[in-house]
Amino acid sequence: MKKHYISGIIIFVLGTAFSTNVFAEGDLGRGEAKYKVCAACHGENGEGRKIANAPRISGQHSWYLARQLNNFKNGVRGTHFNDITGMQMRPMAMTLLTDQDIDDVLVYVGSLNGRGKHSGVKGDIKKGKLAYAVCVTCHGANGQGNEALNAPKIAGLPDWYVERQLNNFKSGIRGVHAKDIFGQQMRPMAMTLASDEAVRDMTVFV
Numbered sequence: 682m683k684k685h686y687i688s689g690i691i692i693f694v695l696g697t698a699f700s701t702n703v704f705a706e707g708d709l710g711r712g713e714a715k716y717k718v719c720a721a722c723h724g725e726n727g728e729g730r731k732i733a734n735a736p737r738i739s740g741q742h743s744w745y746l747a748r749q750l751n752n753f754k755n756g757v758r759g760t761h762f763n764d765i766t767g768m769q770m771r772p773m774a775m776t777l778l779t780d781q782d783i784d785d786v787l788v789y790v791g792s793l794n795g796r797g798k799h800s801g802v803k804g805d806i807k808k809g810k811l812a813y814a815v816c817v818t819c820h821g822a823n824g825q826g827n828e829a830l831n832a833p834k835i836a837g838l839p840d841w842y843v844e845r846q847l848n849n850f851k852s853g854i855r856g857v858h859a860k861d862i863f864g865q866q867m868r869p870m871a872m873t874l875a876s877d878e879a880v881r882d883m884t885v886f887v
Contacts, residue, residue: 709785850871
């Protein structure tokens with residue numbers, strides 16, 4: 682009995698040692714201070730600013746934002762020579778030195794409620810709805826996302842950002858890095874949109 686008890690302790694300790702961020706919690710006050718670097722582009726309320734090429738981040742799932750921040754930090758995203766806006770974001774992500782820094786910022790971002798502005802992308806919403814049938818399994822009927830399927834929330838994103846990212850996936854700016862497993866899953870889905878018109882149709886529906 683004692684032997685099993687000790688073994689259980691060892692397993693628990695080893696398990697927690699290799700899961701450093703499982704129980705981490707962000708600090709709202711520290712997050713607010715760190716967010717000042719982000720606010721210049723993403724806005725004080727996380728609403729995003731097209732002029733700064735920064736999307737809305739308020740309302741997005743924290744697990745997805747954490748992944749993207751780490752992707753930028755680790756060179757999985759923002760290193761393609763045609764990803765100008767991604768290259769702008771990468772050094773910003775690198776100011777968050779630790780997992781705790783990321784947790785702090787994301788707790789604060791989760792408290793924001795800014796709404797993004799559309800730029801007026803023109804498309805056929807009915808055609809976009811039909812094309813969205815390919816997306817609904819992962820992103821949900823209302824674009825709410827699904828963590829179990831690694832699909833972010835897309836409802837509420839500004840149209841200009843949705844259009845850009847769909848084109849980035851299609852052209853190989855996103856979704857080709859060897860470590861971007863979930864981006865690799867997304868790329869063939871974006872490639873079902875065979876034309877610029879189809880991308881715009883999808884964008885206006887989303």
